[in-house]
Amino acid sequence: MSDVREAPIGVFDSGVGGLTVVREIMRQIPQERIVYFGDTARVPYGTKSRDTVIRYSRQIVRFLRTRRVKVIVIACNTASAYAMETLQQEIELPVIGVVKPGARVAARETPGGNIGVIGTEATVGSHIYRDYIQSLRPETQVFEKACPLFVSLAEEGWWKDPITEAVARRYLQEMKDRKVDTLILGCTHYPLLRSTVRKVMGEEVNLVNPAYETAVSLRELLREKQIDNQGHNKTGENPYEFFVSDAAERFKAFANSILPFDITSTRQIQIEEF
Amino acid sequence: MSDVREAPIGVFDSGVGGLTVVREIMRQIPQERIVYFGDTARVPYGTKSRDTVIRYSRQIVRFLRTRRVKVIVIACNTASAYAMETLQQEIELPVIGVVKPGARVAARETPGGNIGVIGTEATVGSHIYRDYIQSLRPETQVFEKACPLFVSLAEEGWWKDPITEAVARRYLQEMKDRKVDTLILGCTHYPLLRSTVRKVMGEEVNLVNPAYETAVSLRELLREKQIDNQGHNKTGENPYEFFVSDAAERFKAFANSILPFDITSTRQIQIEEF
Numbered sequence: 291m292s293d294v295r296e297a298p299i300g301v302f303d304s305g306v307g308g309l310t311v312v313r314e315i316m317r318q319i320p321q322e323r324i325v326y327f328g329d330t331a332r333v334p335y336g337t338k339s340r341d342t343v344i345r346y347s348r349q350i351v352r353f354l355r356t357r358r359v360k361v362i363v364i365a366c367n368t369a370s371a372y373a374m375e376t377l378q379q380e381i382e383l384p385v386i387g388v389v390k391p392g393a394r395v396a397a398r399e400t401p402g403g404n405i406g407v408i409g410t411e412a413t414v415g416s417h418i419y420r421d422y423i424q425s426l427r428p429e430t431q432v433f434e435k436a437c438p439l440f441v442s443l444a445e446e447g448w449w450k451d452p453i454t455e456a457v458a459r460r461y462l463q464e465m466k467d468r469k470v471d472t473l474i475l476g477c478t479h480y481p482l483l484r485s486t487v488r489k490v491m492g493e494e495v496n497l498v499n500p501a502y503e504t505a506v507s508l509r510e511l512l513r514e515k516q517i518d519n520q521g522h523n524k525t526g527e528n529p530y531e532f533f534v535s536d537a538a539e540r541f542k543a544f545a546n547s548i549l550p551f552d553i554t555s556t557r558q559i560q561i562e563e564f
Numbered sequence: 565m566s567d568v569r570e571a572p573i574g575v576f577d578s579g580v581g582g583l584t585v586v587r588e589i590m591r592q593i594p595q596e597r598i599v600y601f602g603d604t605a606r607v608p609y610g611t612k613s614r615d616t617v618i619r620y621s622r623q624i625v626r627f628l629r630t631r632r633v634k635v636i637v638i639a640c641n642t643a644s645a646y647a648m649e650t651l652q653q654e655i656e657l658p659v660i661g662v663v664k665p666g667a668r669v670a671a672r673e674t675p676g677g678n679i680g681v682i683g684t685e686a687t688v689g690s691h692i693y694r695d696y697i698q699s700l701r702p703e704t705q706v707f708e709k710a711c712p713l714f715v716s717l718a719e720e721g722w723w724k725d726p727i728t729e730a731v732a733r734r735y736l737q738e739m740k741d742r743k744v745d746t747l748i749l750g751c752t753h754y755p756l757l758r759s760t761v762r763k764v765m766g767e768e769v770n771l772v773n774p775a776y777e778t779a780v781s782l783r784e785l786l787r788e789k790q791i792d793n794q795g796h797n798k799t800g801e802n803p804y805e806f807f808v809s810d811a812a813e814r815f816k817a818f819a820n821s822i823l824p825f826d827i828t829s830t831r832q833i834q835i836e837e838f
Binding site: 332333339342443452460 | 604605611727730731814
């Protein structure tokens with residue numbers, strides 16, 4: 291039986307957005323293997339109800355466990371908001387989401403306690419960022435705003451674009467009016483629009499990328515639990531495996547525009563059977 | 565046993581877009597009852613594969629049959645493109661989609677045989693409009709273009725808006741360069757952006773709304789098969805019933821912005837159980 295240290299990290303998202311988290315894990319802990327599942331048949335999660343997102347997340351965890359993962363990373367803000375606590379109670383594997391690492395950094399680094407959060411309707415409606423930030427620093431003010439068009443703009447590839455900038459100016463005006471000093475990019479697609487958001491918000495505002503912070507927290511968690519890969523990949527297998535619930539070719543094309551190298555194969559599975 | 569003429573029309577879509585078809589049916593054949601199903605848990609269909617869309621459509625038809633509908637209207641261009649022939653072969657109820665009625669009118673009315681089609685990636689990639697139009701009039705030229713942001717813009721409510729206009733100018737420039745004389749709004753969301761598309765394309769271009777043409781074809785079909793409601797709604801039930809697979813409240817709010825009167829209730833069902 292192989293050492294748990296060499297087992298892969300299981301990462302899931304509603305679709306392609308979680309690849310920004312995968313990218314950070316690849317950069318920060320390159321010796322780790324990854325099994326990624328993108329629920330491309332049922333994307334987006336951001337407009338779905340809590341019960342549905344929990345049901346879908348349970349199916350995905352059952353699938354990831356068939357790949358013998360050592361930890362689960364919920365690389366989706368909506369699923370982190372709705373399903374993380376339930377999953378943590380139900381399984382004995384460590385589960386990490388993108389919300390807490392991002393919220394923690396924002397709470398720690400905000401100079402004036404004036405924090406903005408942008409995300410999907412579901413993430414914003416759950417108030418999970420606000421509640422967690424205020425549990426750490428009760429004196430902070432947290433303003434939340436859904437930016438639904440950002441996902442389509444990111445998927446269209448219009449990352450630096452006058453139309454994206456016009457949309458960002460409209461969505462973010464309220465953040466500027468409220469003079470937020472720290473803005474959390476609370477949807478995994480949003481880091482792709484980072485330079486446009488930066489341009490609109492100005493240089494003085496901290497932008498927090500939960501994907502980056504999640505990879506930092508994941509590395510710490512693996513060390514703490516003594517399940518980090520020591521750099522021996524004896525099996526010689528492909529260190530990165532990608533699975534989707536629909537349209538594997540489309541996923542691959544998008545993945546290759548985000549990740550530092552081209553992925554060789556993506557397999558489609560029937561997620562409803564898990 | 566009640567007369568089949570008094571049975572409702574079953575209408576389905578991937579989400580809220582099909583309500584533009586419902587609106588046309590309400591206007592053109594107000595004596596008919598309607599059962600609508602919006603697959604809000606699994607929206608959008610436009611980026612999904614053929615197999616998945618067929619599987620989902622079969623489940624929905626099984627659900628609609630439990631409501632004893634007399635005809636199935638596929639109020640979704642993607643599902644019409646992928647699933648209509650399969651459904652027509654599998655069930656004995658009449659099935660009507662939105663593609664053929666729209667394509668027929670475009671083929672008939674194009675002055676110069678230069679037709680444009682805009683829709684989701686799936687609809688455009690299937691070439692169903694092009695193939696059907698050219699089967700009717702082989703000499704026509706058909707240019708197809710996916711406009712993925714239009715759905716989000718319509719759902720955001722930015723129907724007449726400078727940002728929507730800028731997006732439309734970019735997507736439709738090729739249609740203008742190719743001097744199309746007739747443009748099919750090949751996604752059920754797009755009629756909501758009609759005035760913006762009109763402004764960009766100019767007054768001289770015919771805009772074809774498949775939702776309108778589908779209601780015309782449906783009325784003819786009901787008469788031809790002698791299953792049209794004669795105007796006696798003896799049962800006294802609510803003539804319009806709405807079902808969704810997720811987030812009924814959100815659906816209701818959007819429906820009330822599109823339909824000529826407020827809908828009273830929307831019920832959520834587990835569509836995967838059908």
